[in-house]
Amino acid sequence: MRPFAAVAVVAALFAPGGAAFATDLPAAAAVCANCHGTDGRRDGPIPAIAGKPAVLLAGKLRDFKADKVANATVMPRLVKGLSEAEIDQVAAYFSSLR
Numbered sequence: 001m002r003p004f005a006a007v008a009v010v011a012a013l014f015a016p017g018g019a020a021f022a023t024d025l026p027a028a029a030a031v032c033a034n035c036h037g038t039d040g041r042r043d044g045p046i047p048a049i050a051g052k053p054a055v056l057l058a059g060k061l062r063d064f065k066a067d068k069v070a071n072a073t074v075m076p077r078l079v080k081g082l083s084e085a086e087i088d089q090v091a092a093y094f095s096s097l098r
Helices: 003-014 020-024 027-036 054-065 075-079 084-096
Strands: none
Touching: 027 084, 054 075, 054 084
16 A cells, blocks of 8 residues: 555544544554454454453453463453453443444
């Protein structure tokens, strides 16, 4: 992609009325979006999280945070800094996606 085209895409995403995730994505969910995608549907070995029940997502995040998930490498480190409220926000956001 040419540099000017990339700038235009980024500007469109963050402009008023741009893509929904640019304004609706909770700040705490930005780290999740790196792997799961802003739409929660990344292809490959990373599981899709869009549309899953919020209680399930929040519970899984809390399990990662408490080191209760065997063989987890990245997730426990990523969620360590999230507050309980942020976990709930992240879970609600990805749960709301279809």
